[in-house]
Amino acid sequence: MSLNRSVKISNWVDWTILLFLSIVWGSSFILIKKALISFNEIELASLRIAISTIISIPIVIYYFKKIDWKKWHYFLLVGLAGNGIPPFLFSFAQTEVSSSLAGVLNTLTPIFTLLLALWFFRQKLNGKNTLGVVIGFAGTILIAYSGNMNFDGSILYIGLIVIATILYALNINAVRFFFKDTKPLLILAVSFVLFGPFSFVILWNSSIVETFQTNPYVWKSFSAVLVLAIFATMIATMYFFRLLQRTNTVFASSVSYIIPLVALFWGILDGEPFNIIYIISLILILAGVHLTRQK
DSSP: HHHHHHHHHHHHHHHHHHHHHEEEHHHHHHHHHHTTTOOOOHHHHHHHHHHHHHHHHHHHHGGGGSOOGHHHHHHHHIIIIIIHHHHHHHHHTTTSOOHHHHHHGGGGHHHHHHHHHTTTOOOOOOOOHHHHHHHHHHHHHHHHEEEEEEEOOOOHHHHHHHHHHHHHHHHHHHHHHTTTTTOOHHHHHHHHHHHHHHHHHHHTOOOOOOOOHTTHHHHHHHHHHHHHIIIIIHHHHHHHHHHHHHSSSHHHHHOOOOOOOHHHHHHHTOOOOOOTTTHHHHHHHHHHHHHHOOO
16 A cells, blocks of 8 residues: 555544544534433533443453553543543533533633643644644634624633633643553543542432432433433544544644534524525634644
8 A cells, every 4th residue: 555545544534533523522512401401410420421431341341451550640630631520510511501602612622732732741733733723713713603602601601611621631632642552442441430430429419319200301311411421422532532642632622623513513404594604614614624634
């Protein structure tokens, strides 16, 4: 196989993974909204983590001897920053902030990823990467205003999402820096086994049993949580770690720019009007993401 053909296949795989992540995570905000119909924000986040932890336990047992346990504190850092704390922050925030606004605010992740990479992890990024971040962010802001998204709401709840994006950025850089050669499945599974058990304690002391017994919509909400845990948390995060190892932190985090487009797509299917500015935004976002891929 020629070098050029290998590069083309590699690029195709990277973009396919990015598209898959965008679709899965772009749909997660709607699922969170559905789950909150029956569960409160703490129960939702804890359930999501508990299910992922249950899935992770047999994986860790099987690969136990192949895991570098000397890095346990890095596994814990990745787990808390990526899947431990942000689910609670988003669940709390979306009690007051719309799912569309949450999706747009999530696009701060590539910016914080870039800043952390430069300031704390001393990574070298070229001008094209930086320009790509700026162009992609401009595209999502254009979507927000053209779509007449509601920016009303408490600054506190908006701030929770901002904190979550900073944690996501920390998670991204930590995976790239500390686990470049570790299997993505092991990174994910070990991190859940280390921090996940606290979610069972929270659920034990909650009223979730009563919710299952009395709420007529509970199984629909639980189905949404189940999909979130399996697809948005376990499967998507595993492929995201793989994308981080294949490319760079800025390109991988630019998935946040495409997520609002997925949210808009769901909105159009639901009868919301189409705006020609969406096309311009799409071009800007894809151009920005392409630049973040450049070396």
